Amino acid sequence: xxxxxxxxxxxxxxxxxxxxxxxxxxxxxxxxxxxxxxxxxxxxxxxxxxxxxxxxxxxxxxxxxxxxxxxxxxxxxxxxxxxxxxxxxxxxxxxxxxxxxxxxxxxxxxxxxxxxxxxxxxxxxxxxxxxxxxxxxxxxxxxxxxxxxxxxxxxxxxxxxxxxxxxxxxxxxxxxxxxxxxxxxxxxxxxxxxxxxxxxxxxxxxxxxxxxxxxxxxxxxxxxxxxxxxxxxxxxxxxxxxxxxxxxxxxxxxxxxxxxxxxxxxxxxxxxxxxxxxxxxxxxxxxxxxxxxxxxxxxxxxxxxxxxxxxxxxxxxxxxxxxxxxxxxxxxxxxxxxxxxxxxxxxxxxxxxxxxxxxxxxxxxxxxxxxxxxxxxxxxxxxxxxxxxxxxxxxxxxxxxxxxxxxxxxxxxxxxxxxxxxxxxxxxxxxxxxxxxxxxxxxxxxxxxxxxxxxxxxxxxxxxxxxxxxxxxx
Numbered sequence: 001x002x003x004x005x006x007x008x009x010x011x012x013x014x015x016x017x018x019x020x021x022x023x024x025x026x027x028x029x030x031x032x033x034x035x036x037x038x039x040x041x042x043x044x045x046x047x048x049x050x051x052x053x054x055x056x057x058x059x060x061x062x063x064x065x066x067x068x069x070x071x072x073x074x075x076x077x078x079x080x081x082x083x084x085x086x087x088x089x090x091x092x093x094x095x096x097x098x099x100x101x102x103x104x105x106x107x108x109x110x111x112x113x114x115x116x117x118x119x120x121x122x123x124x125x126x127x128x129x130x131x132x133x134x135x136x137x138x139x140x141x142x143x144x145x146x147x148x149x150x151x152x153x154x155x156x157x158x159x160x161x162x163x164x165x166x167x168x169x170x171x172x173x174x175x176x177x178x179x180x181x182x183x184x185x186x187x188x189x190x191x192x193x194x195x196x197x198x199x200x201x202x203x204x205x206x207x208x209x210x211x212x213x214x215x216x217x218x219x220x221x222x223x224x225x226x227x228x229x230x231x232x233x234x235x236x237x238x239x240x241x242x243x244x245x246x247x248x249x250x251x252x253x254x255x256x257x258x259x260x261x262x263x264x265x266x267x268x269x270x271x272x273x274x275x276x277x278x279x280x281x282x283x284x285x286x287x288x289x290x291x292x293x294x295x296x297x298x299x300x301x302x303x304x305x306x307x308x309x310x311x312x313x314x315x316x317x318x319x320x321x322x323x324x325x326x327x328x329x330x331x332x333x334x335x336x337x338x339x340x341x342x343x344x345x346x347x348x349x350x351x352x353x354x355x356x357x358x359x360x361x362x363x364x365x366x367x368x369x370x371x372x373x374x375x376x377x378x379x380x381x382x383x384x385x386x387x388x389x390x391x392x393x394x395x396x397x398x399x400x401x402x403x404x405x406x407x408x409x410x411x412x413x414x415x416x417x418x419x420x421x422x423x424x425x426x427x428x429x430x431x432x433x434x435x436x437x438x439x440x441x442x443x444x445x446x447x448x449x450x451x452x453x454x455x456x457x458x459x460x461x462x463x464x465x466x467x468x469x470x471x472x473x474x
């Protein structure tokens with residue numbers, strides 16, 4: 001009875017060990033399925049965070065320009081490329097317009113956040129200046145056969161004064177009124193520069209005003225025709241004065257009625273050998289403006305990019321050669337935006353605002369590395385547990401064979417196999433390919449139970465009753 005009780009207790013311990021093994025195996029199978037979960041969660045979190053950061057930090061600015069073939073639109077395209085290449089979180093959308101006056105209205109109504117306008121534009125309580133870019137020079141281009149030598153000669157002539165509602169129309173209307181030229185709707189013409197120059201070439205107009213930067217392509221194309229010439233902006237023909245003096249004296253008088261203009265001369269041979277001498281005229285500054293509510297940090301970065309890439313921009317378009325920090329903030333009609341003022345005064349943004357983008361990137365990388373480390377650790381532990389599983393299965397199979405043994409020789413073979421399993425497990429434990437944890441303790445318990453079963457079966461086979469039973473059978 002004692003032997004039977006001992007055998008029962010032994011097999012009870014084996015069953016308990018196998019039950020633990022089953023629990024461990026189930027738990028390990030679950031871990032196998034979940035081992036990629038940290039990486040998946042980390043990647044998902046990274047994507048979500050990156051999406052939220054980009055969505056919350058990306059600023060989209062609508063940029064009101066002018067005609068899609070005009071200089072405003074061309075310069076805006078250069079500015080857009082420079083800003084977007086330097087700041088991935090700023091996107092600029094260009095939108096065409098009728099010109100300066102419409103651009104002011106769009107910025108005022110927040111249809112656009114930034115725009116190019118003339119410095120003499122009216123209205124715009126919410127409009128703020130970023131930088132004066134270049135002088136827009138007033139060109140008076142007339143047919144040579146009409147003998148027009150000054151503004152006084154325009155009385156009764158058919159003249160183009162700029163597109164309807166444009167800054168050119170406003171300036172030229174005031175200019176003609178100032179010099180006493182009557183504005184007869186039958187003789188004046190409103191339209192784009194290209195259209196008006198075509199009409200001059202065809203003889204339908206005697207002359208036209210073009211407000212553009214020195215070297216503008218539309219003027220250069222027109223000046224290739226010997227039938228047209230540049231006429232000075234002056235009251236009457238005066239061959240005894242220098243063009244610079246004529247421009248200054250005329251502008252001083254006109255500025256009383258029309259502020260924000262500057263004296264200017266069209267240089268000698270500015271347009272492929274023409275004019276043959278400097279031409280007196282006036283200019284108004286082209287200004288990059290924005291709405292007052294645009295973030296100061298964004299405007300500061302745009303201003304910094306504009307002047308930081310001045311050399312590159314100047315190579316792309318000669319209008320940018322006039323960029324100068326002193327002139328860019330002088331005699332501006334609209335007040336400076338806070339962000340532009342911060343740039344000119346070199347007020348650096350705070351640490352968090354200037355490093356928010358890089359800090360977000362670092363945090364994202366740290367989270368991703370952490371998830372990878374967690375996965376590697378889980379994979380390493382799982383690999384070690386999988387090695388213990390092989391010993392569980394080997395001892396479990398050996399235990400079943402022990403219970404079925406019928407002779408001592410078979411038991412000796414089984415014990416030799418058990419000892420071989422033990423030596424291999426101890427060797428891997430020393431080499432640290434097996435961990436001395438709960439899984440290894442379960443293995444030791446199974447090993448001891450299997451060894452006890454061997455001893456019990458050996459004792460039973462050696463007992464007289466077992467021998468008698470065997471001889472009686474024989």
